[in-house]
Amino acid sequence: MRRIVAPEARPVRMRALLFDGRKLREVERPLPRPARGGALVRVRLAGICSTDLEILKGYFSFRGVPGHEFVGTVVSAPSGRLAGKRVVGEINVPCGRCALCRAGLGTHCPSREVLGIAGRDGAFAEYLTLPARNLHVVPAGLSDEEAAFTELVAAACEVVEQVPVSRRDRVLVLGDGRLAAMAAQVVSLTGSRVAVLGRAPRKLAVIRTLGIETFGSREGRRFGRRHDVVVDCTGSPAGLSLAAALVRPRGVIVLKSTYRGSLDWNPAPLVVDEITVVGSRCGPFERALDLLARRKISVRPFLTAVYPFERWERAVRRARGAGSFKVLMRMS
Numbered sequence: 001m002r003r004i005v006a007p008e009a010r011p012v013r014m015r016a017l018l019f020d021g022r023k024l025r026e027v028e029r030p031l032p033r034p035a036r037g038g039a040l041v042r043v044r045l046a047g048i049c050s051t052d053l054e055i056l057k058g059y060f061s062f063r064g065v066p067g068h069e070f071v072g073t074v075v076s077a078p079s080g081r082l083a084g085k086r087v088v089g090e091i092n093v094p095c096g097r098c099a100l101c102r103a104g105l106g107t108h109c110p111s112r113e114v115l116g117i118a119g120r121d122g123a124f125a126e127y128l129t130l131p132a133r134n135l136h137v138v139p140a141g142l143s144d145e146e147a148a149f150t151e152l153v154a155a156a157c158e159v160v161e162q163v164p165v166s167r168r169d170r171v172l173v174l175g176d177g178r179l180a181a182m183a184a185q186v187v188s189l190t191g192s193r194v195a196v197l198g199r200a201p202r203k204l205a206v207i208r209t210l211g212i213e214t215f216g217s218r219e220g221r222r223f224g225r226r227h228d229v230v231v232d233c234t235g236s237p238a239g240l241s242l243a244a245a246l247v248r249p250r251g252v253i254v255l256k257s258t259y260r261g262s263l264d265w266n267p268a269p270l271v272v273d274e275i276t277v278v279g280s281r282c283g284p285f286e287r288a289l290d291l292l293a294r295r296k297i298s299v300r301p302f303l304t305a306v307y308p309f310e311r312w313e314r315a316v317r318r319a320r321g322a323g324s325f326k327v328l329m330r331m332s
Ligand SMILES: [Zn+2]
Pocket: 049, 050, 051, 068, 069, 151
């Protein structure tokens, strides 16, 4: 296979942030080597996501370099199509051989690796590797900062990929973080009536600047069960029971939250009212890039701060802060 190398001086070692199961620390290590069909990517920006914060608390069994939201430049790739291009990348690396992979459901492959989350070093480093087929070229009109939101916007797009939303539907998004903000924007594009129910007044105020109706939790209690679709982006176990209290009989609840901990709640209302519950995770990158490039989705108001690599500790602390939407690190 022909390996095309972009004209760029390539060092042999790189800086990375390594999680050893207890804490994150800066290390120097050799550049990762792409496997067959893989590309070497120099990371420009990496986003800190709530999953990363959970990993750093030790809630996952992951050990290695975290980080799965990134925009980077391809240093080497198996074909000329990607060499030197600015890219974002899908995070699941499936085995390609099992029944689910053969059925085209690689994101559900039981032995998949997930960038910076499971079995594969991620984006909190100067370089990473991914299969070339995972990479998508960033349209020229998008800044690095905007492109760093692709994974998040794709996850929001997955809601309408899985659940057909019509313009007659009333949709309620639970949560006030960046995923709630993206999901509300994506669903709005269907022409349906969308509102966001959240807790933090300052975050809701930012979401309101996009023309999306928002409500605080106290107002929400008076809503009653009138929503055709409720999308839970709260990231907390309370989200599902709240959703069940706000969705109409025969309505749909879309669960975007993953969390540690369990539900202490009787799911009988789901049975009695024949509610459909849809789990929803990663989504289509091409659609997300298209929406971003056509300015259909606004991400700028949700960029909290960009820190240089050297200030990664501060970046992580800021990402944990209650008022933060999205914190990025400039890795190289
Ligand atoms: Zn994430």
